[in-house]
Amino acid sequence: MDESQIISVALDPYAIGAFIGYLILIIGVGIYASRFSSQGISEYFIGGRKINRFVVALSAVVSGRSAWLLLGVTGMAYAQGPSAIWAVVGYIIVEIFLFIYYARRLRNFTGKRNCITIPDFFAERFGDHDGRLRMTIVTIFLVFMIGYISAQFVAGGKAFASGFGMEMNTGIMVTALIVVVYTIIGGFLAVSLTDMIQAIFMILALVILPIIAIADYGGLGALLEQLAIMDIMFIDPFAISVGAAIGFVGIGLGSPGNPHILARYMSIDDSKQLRFAAVIGTTWNVLMAWGAVFIGLAGRVYFPEAGLLPGGDTENLFPMLAQLHLHPILFGIVLASIFAAIMSTADSQLLVAASSVVRDIYEKIYRKGEVVPQKKLVLYSRIVVFSLVVVALLFGFVAEELVFWLVLFAWAGLGASIGPTSILALYWSGTTRAGVFAGLITGTFVTIGWYYTEGLSEIMYELIPGFIAAFMATWLVSLFTKPAPETKRAFEDMFN
Amino acid sequence: MISFYIFMFALPFGIILLAIYLAKKDARKDG
Numbered sequence: 001m002d003e004s005q006i007i008s009v010a011l012d013p014y015a016i017g018a019f020i021g022y023l024i025l026i027i028g029v030g031i032y033a034s035r036f037s038s039q040g041i042s043e044y045f046i047g048g049r050k051i052n053r054f055v056v057a058l059s060a061v062v063s064g065r066s067a068w069l070l071l072g073v074t075g076m077a078y079a080q081g082p083s084a085i086w087a088v089v090g091y092i093i094v095e096i097f098l099f100i101y102y103a104r105r106l107r108n109f110t111g112k113r114n115c116i117t118i119p120d121f122f123a124e125r126f127g128d129h130d131g132r133l134r135m136t137i138v139t140i141f142l143v144f145m146i147g148y149i150s151a152q153f154v155a156g157g158k159a160f161a162s163g164f165g166m167e168m169n170t171g172i173m174v175t176a177l178i179v180v181v182y183t184i185i186g187g188f189l190a191v192s193l194t195d196m197i198q199a200i201f202m203i204l205a206l207v208i209l210p211i212i213a214i215a216d217y218g219g220l221g222a223l224l225e226q227l228a229i230m231d232i233m234f235i236d237p238f239a240i241s242v243g244a245a246i247g248f249v250g251i252g253l254g255s256p257g258n259p260h261i262l263a264r265y266m267s268i269d270d271s272k273q274l275r276f277a278a279v280i281g282t283t284w285n286v287l288m289a290w291g292a293v294f295i296g297l298a299g300r301v302y303f304p305e306a307g308l309l310p311g312g313d314t315e316n317l318f319p320m321l322a323q324l325h326l327h328p329i330l331f332g333i334v335l336a337s338i339f340a341a342i343m344s345t346a347d348s349q350l351l352v353a354a355s356s357v358v359r360d361i362y363e364k365i366y367r368k369g370e371v372v373p374q375k376k377l378v379l380y381s382r383i384v385v386f387s388l389v390v391v392a393l394l395f396g397f398v399a400e401e402l403v404f405w406l407v408l409f410a411w412a413g414l415g416a417s418i419g420p421t422s423i424l425a426l427y428w429s430g431t432t433r434a435g436v437f438a439g440l441i442t443g444t445f446v447t448i449g450w451y452y453t454e455g456l457s458e459i460m461y462e463l464i465p466g467f468i469a470a471f472m473a474t475w476l477v478s479l480f481t482k483p484a485p486e487t488k489r490a491f492e493d494m495f496n
Numbered sequence: 497m498i499s500f501y502i503f504m505f506a507l508p509f510g511i512i513l514l515a516i517y518l519a520k521k522d523a524r525k526d527g
Contacts, residue, residue: 093514096515096518282515
């Protein structure tokens with residue numbers, strides 16, 4: 001990859017200054033949040049259920065959007081035009097319903113039963129006395145989350161390499177170091193507040209850049225005229241096959257199954273405020289997504305051939321277009337926004353994975369029935385966060401192929417296993433523990449099996465059949481098994 | 497070209513309006 005052009009601007013003192021300012025800000029937030037987060041593991045892992053609605057809204061949407069939105073969707077719109085909209089519309093609409101309906105029940109139940117993690121929720125909902133259901137979910141989480149975190153660090157390393165000319169492995173280490181510092185010190189509050197700051201950086205970059213790039217070209221009319229001359233596909237949102245469009249929209253089915261998003265809903269101070277969070281979160285989601293697509297469209301007229309981008313890689317469009325059109329300070333913000341997207345996802349995933357180890361395995365299984373001092377649990381949580389970063393780094397360096405394999409299935413695997421089972425657990429009193437087991441196993445295996453069965457993955461994104469199969473399995477097995485009396489009572493706790 | 501304008505301008509506004517509508521409906525339910 002030819003990185004010389006990006007490096008020449010990135011090394012501008014203004015750009016570096018803007019980027020360093022951003023880093024100081026997020027580390028400062030970590031220090032600010034440390035006192036609150038040290039009180040106990042409820043504070044450390046879900047902000048003591050005292051997080052403001054605005055922070056929850058932004059944290060929930062940016063935790064779910066990794067660098068995929070900034071680099072992947074812009075590249076997709078560059079390659080195929082406005083039909084890239086199909087890739088964003090599904091998750092945005094699904095998340096409206098999650099905020100208003102799903103999240104409310106989840107927050108009510110987890111608040112009443114003092115659940116800190118998603119495995120905690122399932123264990124309480126289904127009276128999991130032997131801990132087998134809890135362990136199954138924790139295993140699924142840890143397998144996918146380690147891969148996820150590792151992939152975020154690798155993405156950060158690449159961004160440092162292309163943005164600052166840094167050696168890739170050093171970039172990976174620096175990304176991990178920044179994330180680990182503020183996550184260890186400040187826990188959930190720091191992660192949520194930095195997510196909010198990162199959401200502001202991301203929206204600034206995604207809204208300002210297309211406006212300036214389109215204005216520089218002579219306005220929207222001139223842009224569309226040129227795009228139509230190049231290929232009518234670049235102005236046609238329907239230039240996509242039906243199967244691909246359904247698959248893109250189906251990406252949204254992953255949101256209810258990804259625990260780093262769900263933890264945000266559990267953290268809000270008042271469940272009624274989730275409707276406010278829905279409007280703010282949706283506005284943010286829409287502006288970021290459409291901004292990314294407009295960047296792709298504008299990029300096509302400035303770089304008519306992908307070969308004009310560094311390495312011929314469409315994922316380099318975003319920083320290249322920013323370099324071409326923005327003042328170095330704004331370019332520094334664009335670079336920071338790429339790291340913001342990566343870090344806001346990595347920090348949330350890190351905390352969720354750590355909470356599974358400390359809360360679910362240590363406190364609820366290993367020390368079951370004992371009272372463990374909160375200060376001790378927070379200390380262990382910090383040690384586990386650090387250890388998970390080391391494990392994720394080792395995976396990134398030693399087993400890069402395994403990491404890519406895990407990430408390939410992380411969004412879909414979690415979405416297909418946790419998504420349908422949690423929806424039924426929240427909305428159907430007849431759901432049983434055996435049904436949930438069936439759903440978890442079916443969702444995971446159908447997702448992976450579909451992908452590897454020749455011809456099927458071309459027809460549809462594996463998350464959709466995985467989700468439907470898991471939903472059916474949970475429902476059918478629940479129909480033929482008897483729910484324990486306590487699970488019926490637990491269902492009542494969903495309501496205010 | 498019309499479909500472009502619908503997808504790139506009307507649809508995002510429509511989605512935000514949907515969120516506002518559902519939020520208001522939820523608020524009415526709570527009284």
